[in-house]
Amino acid sequence: MDLTILAQAASQPAETTVSVTRFVPLDVIWEQATKLSWPQAVLAVSFGSVYLLYGWRIFKILVVICFAMLGLFAGIRFGGPFLGTRIWGGVAGFVIFAALSVPLMRWAVSILGAAAGGVLTAGIWYAFGLPEKYILAGAIIGIIAGGMISFIIFRIAVMLFTSFGGGVLIVTGLLSLFYNYDNYRKIEEINIKQWLYDYNWLMPLLLLIPTTVGIIVQNKLIKTSAEWSV
Numbered sequence: 001m002d003l004t005i006l007a008q009a010a011s012q013p014a015e016t017t018v019s020v021t022r023f024v025p026l027d028v029i030w031e032q033a034t035k036l037s038w039p040q041a042v043l044a045v046s047f048g049s050v051y052l053l054y055g056w057r058i059f060k061i062l063v064v065i066c067f068a069m070l071g072l073f074a075g076i077r078f079g080g081p082f083l084g085t086r087i088w089g090g091v092a093g094f095v096i097f098a099a100l101s102v103p104l105m106r107w108a109v110s111i112l113g114a115a116a117g118g119v120l121t122a123g124i125w126y127a128f129g130l131p132e133k134y135i136l137a138g139a140i141i142g143i144i145a146g147g148m149i150s151f152i153i154f155r156i157a158v159m160l161f162t163s164f165g166g167g168v169l170i171v172t173g174l175l176s177l178f179y180n181y182d183n184y185r186k187i188e189e190i191n192i193k194q195w196l197y198d199y200n201w202l203m204p205l206l207l208l209i210p211t212t213v214g215i216i217v218q219n220k221l222i223k224t225s226a227e228w229s230v
Helices: 002-011 014-018 026-034 038-054 059-078 086-101 105-127 132-152 154-185 192-198 202-223
Strands: none
Touching: 026 154, 026 192, 038 154, 038 202, 059 086, 059 105, 059 154, 086 105, 105 132, 105 154, 105 202, 132 154, 154 192, 154 202, 192 202
């Protein structure tokens, strides 16, 4: 089968062989990072550091914000036909998801922990160069593992999703700063974008390092804090 696919690809015109379907949204990630100005990038890194190291103190607020934003996107996407406009659909989704996350806090944290685990294992799958079209299988492994651990030890779910969320903000801000620096120096041949697309392991590694640091630091801080409670 592999030889047949290769033969068919070789027989097609050059224009069609160049376009490759990507399942990892590198274009979206890069576009979002490059939209930030350098003050916004610095703010993202700063807030991400607080999120990563001290998210365990404000995790309830962060959960409400995360689910409110999730409800906003869901309302915009699916609520328009029922409410007549996407704006009111987004507002309704924002309010409903934010309100539901408060009484269902443990479930919400576990869902976010499972989602973070899914993204991390999908990143590991991508980093090792495994077939990209089956990356969902790697994500499902992380979702199941993250969800089970989150239900067993609630503290781990808090540390996982806050460390990962902070890591995402830090990496996004750093990518933007490197992009602005490359533009300032007018670097065209070798830049951060080229590294991001050429090396599969770069993006997962950039996310894994701060997430791991955040979990380790938060675990130490939680153990020494008598005030923390769920």
